[in-house]
Amino acid sequence: MAPRLDFSAWWAKETRTGTPVVVTMENPNYSVVELEDPDVPFQPVDKDRGKNAKQFTWVLLLKAHRAVGWVSWLANLLWALLGTIKKRLIFGQGVAMESGDKSLRGKIMFRFIRTFLMISLAVLAIEFFAHFKGWHYLQNSNLHIPRTAEIQGWFHMVYVSSLEFRANYIAPPIQSISNFCVALFVIQSLDRLILCLGMFWIKFKRIKPRIEGGDPFKSDDIEGSSYEYPMVLVQIPMCNEVEVYEQSISAVCGLDWPRDRLLIQVLDDSSDDSIMCLIRGEVNKWSQRGINIIYRHRLVRTGYKAGNLKSAMSCDYVQNYEFVAIFDADFQPNPDFLKLTVPHFKGNPELGLVQARWVFVNKDENLLTRLQNINLCFHFEVEQQVNGVFLNFFGFNGTAGVWRIKTLEDSGGWLERTTVEDMDIAVRAHLNGWKFIYLNDVKALCEVPESYEAYRKQQHRWHSGPMQLFRLCLPAIITSKISFWKKANLVLLFFLLRKLILPFYSFTLFCIILPLTMFVPEAQLPLWVICYIPVFMSFLNILPAPKSFPFIIPYLLFENTMSVTKFNAMVSGLFQLGSSYEWVVTKKAGRSSESDLLAIAESESKTISQPQLHRGASESELSELNKLKEQQAAPPPPPKKTNKIFKKELALAFLLLTASVRSLLSAQGVHFYFLLFQGVSFLLVGLDLIGEQMS
Numbered sequence: 001m002a003p004r005l006d007f008s009a010w011w012a013k014e015t016r017t018g019t020p021v022v023v024t025m026e027n028p029n030y031s032v033v034e035l036e037d038p039d040v041p042f043q044p045v046d047k048d049r050g051k052n053a054k055q056f057t058w059v060l061l062l063k064a065h066r067a068v069g070w071v072s073w074l075a076n077l078l079w080a081l082l083g084t085i086k087k088r089l090i091f092g093q094g095v096a097m098e099s100g101d102k103s104l105r106g107k108i109m110f111r112f113i114r115t116f117l118m119i120s121l122a123v124l125a126i127e128f129f130a131h132f133k134g135w136h137y138l139q140n141s142n143l144h145i146p147r148t149a150e151i152q153g154w155f156h157m158v159y160v161s162s163l164e165f166r167a168n169y170i171a172p173p174i175q176s177i178s179n180f181c182v183a184l185f186v187i188q189s190l191d192r193l194i195l196c197l198g199m200f201w202i203k204f205k206r207i208k209p210r211i212e213g214g215d216p217f218k219s220d221d222i223e224g225s226s227y228e229y230p231m232v233l234v235q236i237p238m239c240n241e242v243e244v245y246e247q248s249i250s251a252v253c254g255l256d257w258p259r260d261r262l263l264i265q266v267l268d269d270s271s272d273d274s275i276m277c278l279i280r281g282e283v284n285k286w287s288q289r290g291i292n293i294i295y296r297h298r299l300v301r302t303g304y305k306a307g308n309l310k311s312a313m314s315c316d317y318v319q320n321y322e323f324v325a326i327f328d329a330d331f332q333p334n335p336d337f338l339k340l341t342v343p344h345f346k347g348n349p350e351l352g353l354v355q356a357r358w359v360f361v362n363k364d365e366n367l368l369t370r371l372q373n374i375n376l377c378f379h380f381e382v383e384q385q386v387n388g389v390f391l392n393f394f395g396f397n398g399t400a401g402v403w404r405i406k407t408l409e410d411s412g413g414w415l416e417r418t419t420v421e422d423m424d425i426a427v428r429a430h431l432n433g434w435k436f437i438y439l440n441d442v443k444a445l446c447e448v449p450e451s452y453e454a455y456r457k458q459q460h461r462w463h464s465g466p467m468q469l470f471r472l473c474l475p476a477i478i479t480s481k482i483s484f485w486k487k488a489n490l491v492l493l494f495f496l497l498r499k500l501i502l503p504f505y506s507f508t509l510f511c512i513i514l515p516l517t518m519f520v521p522e523a524q525l526p527l528w529v530i531c532y533i534p535v536f537m538s539f540l541n542i543l544p545a546p547k548s549f550p551f552i553i554p555y556l557l558f559e560n561t562m563s564v565t566k567f568n569a570m571v572s573g574l575f576q577l578g579s580s581y582e583w584v585v586t587k588k589a590g591r592s593s594e595s596d597l598l599a600i601a602e603s604e605s606k607t608i609s610q611p612q613l614h615r616g617a618s619e620s621e622l623s624e625l626n627k628l629k630e631q632q633a634a635p636p637p638p639p640k641k642t643n644k645i646f647k648k649e650l651a652l653a654f655l656l657l658t659a660s661v662r663s664l665l666s667a668q669g670v671h672f673y674f675l676l677f678q679g680v681s682f683l684l685v686g687l688d689l690i691g692e693q694m695s
Contacts, residue, residue: 303416388438420465467573
């Protein structure tokens with residue numbers, strides 16, 4: 001029987017007197033306890049206390065196992081990457097070369113990068129030979145030229161002469177270009193910082209657009225009879241949108257607005273007859289349910305989306321409507337969209353546009369969509385909101401917005417001169433004195449591209465179009481009657497800084513100048529340009545999407561990787577070269593959120609239970625529609641998916657990796673890691689290993 005220990009006498013005393021008590025037990029199942037203080041049993045126990053040598057050994061073994069697991073994971077990842085390089089580059093299995101940029105400008109750019117790569121490899125071989133020979137003449141950024149007596153043969157003499165030529169004639173211009181790009185980098189970073197400060201001020205002061213006279217739909221009048229509903233036209237431009245046409249039309253037909261005050265135009269530019277029949281059948285279905293919806297198709301698709309919208313606005317019945325809401329084919333507005341946007345025009349005759357925010361149903365689909373979500377969240381949360389609050393101007397996003405039709409007519413209507421017709425009409429409306437409002441709280445569901453090829457084509461259009469527009473609008477901006485500060489904002493900030501300088505310095509500084517400084521060490525880039533400011537800017541960019549914070553490093557690397565596409569597009573649009581006026585419809589997956597699918601299913605079930613009015617559809621059209629539905633319901637054979645090989649990205653990947661090897665000889669730690677990871681990022685993109693594959 002275990003001995004009974006009574007400590008009640010000790011607990012009654014504040015201090016302990018006498019000698020320590022040691023209890024010794026013959027039974028080995030019990031431990032020896034020595035009490036120095038009556039409060040010892042109630043003091044917090046050290047986490048590591050009581051661990052014996054065997055437990056400590058097991059802890060070390062577990063930590064070692066985790067470390068080995070990480071090393072094994074990295075080794076497997078590297079092995080898989082090498083296997084993919086072997087499969088796609090050497091054997092060419094399941095890949096196709098990029099088909100987008102066949103212009104002379106694109107070929108010249110690729111040849112320049114390839115020539116730069118060949119020269120870098122040759123210089124790296126020479127540097128390796130000199131390094132193993134012990135010819136280390138660059139110490140602490142000071143070039144030491146050996147004396148004539150120290151020359152060791154003709155190759156050493158040629159090498160020393162090349163160092164002297166490099167230091168005197170090559171390094172100074174590179175350093176000058178580097179300083180110029182760094183200055184642009186600092187200016188653009190200050191612009192981003194000011195935008196973020198403006199966003200914080202908006203959040204702190206809780207600034208948001210208010211409806212003149214209060215929101216009519218939040219009044220005591222339940223039926224809202226005190227508010228006179230204006231006539232609203234809703235347009236859905238689309239072209240071969242077989243993946244998304246059904247859910248888009250369903251969402252727009254569910255808008256909560258009086259049916260006699262609403263007209264929906266489905267503006268179909270499809271070139272595929274089967275897709276046209278499906279879209280027409282969907283329109284007929286909603287028309288039979290009492291929705292005021294019409295189908296329009298152009299025989300000649302000129303002017304792309306701008307031509308489509310211009311053609312629709314030329315209809316005679318448009319003059320009966322006061323506002324027009326535009327939704328692209330993949331957008332799914334909430335039922336209360338018009339009730340949250342249209343009332344802002346009441347009592348505000350100078351207001352021409354109300355823009356809503358985009359939210360993405362597939363933002364967590366893959367790494368590419370997550371990175372796009374970071375970029376677009378910053379655009380809407382910071383850029384659009386700050387410009388809307390402090391300047392009453394921002395670029396129209398082309399969709400999820402409501403225009404006053406008088407504003408469109410006063411500004412010249414839709415023009416077909418650029419691929420960014422949305423930005424074009426916004427700039428012309430701003431020059432005519434119209435004001436814009438951005439509603440960050442009103443959201444419309446949409447998609448982002450899930451494949452790199454689709455995203456690349458979208459970014460090419462988004463960065464070549466503004467440069468086209470800048471050339472066309474510059475005379476009008478200079479001669480307009482708006483204030484000097486608004487002109488300066490349009491020219492210096494809106495166009496030059498955010499549309500031209502950003503892709504220019506990103507590509508030039510991190511893809512050209514930085515590798516050059518590895519082979520020309522006399523020209524240097526400061527550490528804060530390589531590390532500190534980019535990380536800080538990436539942190540600011542990721543603030544509107546805090547859940548994406550673990551992707552801050554991939555985001556930084558990917559943005560630098562995309563700089564080659566954006567720079568290429570910027571030059572193309574500025575000088576109107578090659579594919580600057582090419583419009584490629586962004587490939588969509590047709591994804592919907594779970595709540596949207598349930599809402600659509602519920603509304604369709606309610607509508608089906610009610611008697612339908614069959615009007616505007618003949619028996620032949622219905623039979624044709626049923627056949628198409630049966631063909632669509634039958635599961636088609638899975639399409640064969642292939643990967644693209646992007647030559648410019650691959651060439652830059654090998655160039656940056658070559659420069660990273662050269663940086664090892666100079667023992668430049670941060671530069672080496674940046675070049676290594678950036679080179680791997682270019683390699684992953686060049687092999688089409690980011691995002692979904694294209695069928």
